[in-house]
Amino acid sequence: MPRKYLDHLFSVLFIVLLFLILFLIVRSGAEAELETEYTRVAPYLNLASLDLSEPLHRTLFSETLNIYYPETEARNDSLVELTRRYATDDFMAVQEMLRSGPGLTWSKFWSLSGMYISFIISYLLVMVLTYYGVQTLAVLRFVKEKQNLRPYLIRFVEHIQQLPPRDDKSAIAAYLQTGSKYLGLAILKGIGYLILFSPAYVLAYSFRSRFDTDTFVFMILLGAVSNGLLVMYAQRFFTFLTSESRKGYVQTAIVKNLNAAYSEIPWSTLFRFRKRFDDHILQHIYLNARYQYILTLKEQASFLITGLIIIEMALNIHGHICYELLQNVLFEQYDVVLIILLGLFLVVKATEVLVDLWMDLEAMKYENR
Amino acid sequence: MSMNYRSIYRYIAGQLPLLYAQKDKLWIAIWLAAISALWLWNRIFLNYPAFTQIQSAFLNTFLMAFLCIIFSLLLAWSTAVGLHFIPSTRAPYLLLPLTFVLNLIRSVPQILGVLIGYIGVTVLIRADMLSNRTTIIILLAFITALFVFLELVDLIRERIDHFRKLDFVNAMLCCGIKESRIINIEILWKNSLAHVLNKLIALFGVAIFLQCSVDFIVSIGLSTEVSPVNLPPTLGSMLAKIDSKQDILAIGYSLTHPTYVANLLFQHLQGITTAFLIVFTLLSMYRISIGFSRRHRL
Structure with a gap:
């Protein structure tokens, strides 16, 4: 077994053992406390x-x-x-x-198990959404940059400096229309950025009066678009794309006449889940960037779980595992707290193992191992 | 006099393209201008008690985030350099447990780690073992740093590994220069400072995000366990106040009642200001970091 898998195994065993010991200490302490408490009140009951x-x-x-x-x-x-x-x-x-x-009873344990499964499902859905979102945003930005499209605000500023003749009404109408289009798009982009950087609780409270924010779907959407997750990791993917595009093999391929015209890429291909840019240099740049991005998924997963925990805790969504965690911290039910923490740790660890497995499979393909 | 205005205008007009080309400086200027304008607006239109609270929450948040990146830098630098030197010391066996502990910290979702740390601090406060506000701020910043510094460790180790392969390191060793000087001064200080600073800018944003989120959660979820009076006010705890939450709810209302938007800037100023400070700072930090990395070709 490779060393990294042994590391994962040992850290899981270590944490499980540690939590088990803490669990027993907390539980026996709580039982003793309860017994003492009952002995004190029994004569007066x-x-x-x-x-x-x-x-x-x-x-x-x-x-x-x-x-x-x-x-x-x-x-x-x-x-x-x-x-x-x-x-x-x-x-x-x-x-x-x-x-x-x-603290923990069997009925509570089964109830927590249901919440845990629901948490894992929402985590997987948000992971898939962000995996797609990160790559799509990064590729879009990369293609736009290669097309030399200037930001809307700059285009608006440049546009308003080119005043048409005062007596040409149709030119003035077109001038105003184009100007307002650039300005509108710039404002929309700004609002989009503010939304993407908003912590989940700010977004959720902003929309709470409009529709039910406690739904599963809303939680998934919030997990995907808030807390800056999408933008930060899209930036990282964009960096991979940019550094790949500067490499020698890309220049060689362009010299050998592989299509490198970014204006010819249809927009619809950029939004596909499985992105393919056949007979275009972007295909190779994308594949190599994606290969490097795989290991980043570990970090992304941890940050994503952080986001989901914030959403469940901050919005007080009843019946969710992180809300239960907070409630049990509040009522000092530390055995339940330990079980939930262990569960969350195992999700992160499982993701790390799966990402390593995926990376090894990809390495066999690309590095001829 | 008109000549003076014209020359000032020309000077500013001449500087703008330069500023635009250096996006990090541009975004620092935008952030400072927006914060100043917001401060002025609040000074005029927000009631004085709320104004002072927001001001103190803003300063506390930024102080904690700043301390957090200082701690992160110290922790990361010493850990990365320590990991590099441990195999050649008398106790090479320490490498395994240290790596194990670091990987363990990496596997804990940051918010949980910081939240547990905050609970620990409040337990100390309740037991009267901690009462000084400055000490609490330093401790909270250190706890946050413990869960964010690993990104910087990875970066520093990458830089050391990259430069170790180059000839100049061997050449310097042959010249009798100590390895610790090569690592600390030549590789990290002279050749990686821009990379480290760029990462610290990004971590500053992460620290603000984590602290605001934990404070928000603690303030709304653990209010009977942890009295908000015990912890220094931050933007997160300000946002958790009922007035601020009402103000944020008003944003949703104004989506369907556009004429209400103007009220947001007068009647709902406390919550809107707090939310704006958090969101705009996070956005600005992101843009500053990108601008910085482009200017230094990182």
Whole structure:
């Protein structure tokens, strides 16, 4: 087995072991705490004359405790509150809590498993969308740069300097139309950039009043377009394309008459999922850039998961694993927290292993291994 | 007097193409101009308590991001150079555990790492072990740096590997120059500074993004666990305030009621300003980084 796979294996084993030990410590600690807690409140639970849902009874109980134990008033208050909780909580809920401890139960585990699968599905969908989006944006930018198309704002500035004669109405109409087109496109591009760089929570709150932002589809879209993910990795792919286009084999191919006219590339081919630019130099530049991009997917995956976690946590989307993580941190259910963290770590690790496998397969193809 | 105006105009008009050609400087100028204009606008139209809060949140966020890149630089430089020298030291076996730990950090999604760090800091605050605001800011910046510095480690190691293959390194070794000087001064300081600076610009954006996101999450999700009073206010925690969230919701409303847009700049200034500061800074950092790498042909 190659060393990198051994590294992955050892790090997974190490983390699983570490989490298991922490899990046992947290769990036994929580059980002991629960037992102590129950021992403290048990003598007061079945007093026939005491109804702790009544404020008067609670005050009486508190004052009685203060008379008998005057030096521990704060402790007495917490005991009253604890007894009230045990006495007034739903009987089944208390039984469940006593039976299984405060944190992870089997029903909770299965419920978390469902959320975890849903998280993985959304992660895979966003990954596919960003894989396509990154390459499409980068190739589009590369082709536009090769076509020497200047930015819309510059074209607008250049355009307004070329005033037509005042008496030529049709020329003025065309002048205004072209000017407004350039300006409109420049503004749209600016808004597009602001959207792509917006953190997910800013975008989601902006659109919350318009439609339901808690849907699965919205989450996927948000994961793909927000947090700057698409632009940052498109820039990286664009850098690969640019550096490839400067290499010797590209110049040789152009000298040998391979088509290098970027204006002849139909726009529709740029938007295909499986991009092919047959008989064009871009095909070779693209394939070599894509080969280098594969390893970047590891980093992209980690950042993508960061984005998804932010979306689920920041938008308080109920029934999602990262929302559960936050809630369990809040209620100090650290055994559940550990299980969720382990799950998220395993997603990143699985992606790293798969990317390495894919890279090895591609290396066999391109590097004659 | 008119001559003076004309000469100033000519000077500015002459400088503009130069500035346009150097996109990083252009975007620094745009960012500074936008922030100044926003500051002035808020000073006039935003209520004073909210204005001071945003100002302090902005300064705290930028201070933390700046400290984060300083820590990242120190951590990355020492780690990369350490990894280079460990095999030739008396303890080459340290290479394996160190690489293992670094790969482990790499596999933790950054937001989770920073979030766990923030929770740790709040536990210390609750236990009265941490109360000084400056210390808290430094600690939070260090925690963020721990989860972003690896990108810089990779870059520095790439640079060292690239230059190690060139003849000048062997030539210098033959001349009796110490390897540590060759690595630190000749390779990294003299020949890789632009690369490192470019990466630091990008990391500055990442640090702002992570801190704002964690602060937002902590402020809205863990509000009973962590009182926002304990942590220094940042743009993220400002955005999590109910007033700011209402202001952001107004953007959605104005999409279908375009006449309402003007109100965003007066009635909803707190949230709009905070969101704009985050988004525009992230965009500007990205453009500055691209401009910088083009100007230095990286």
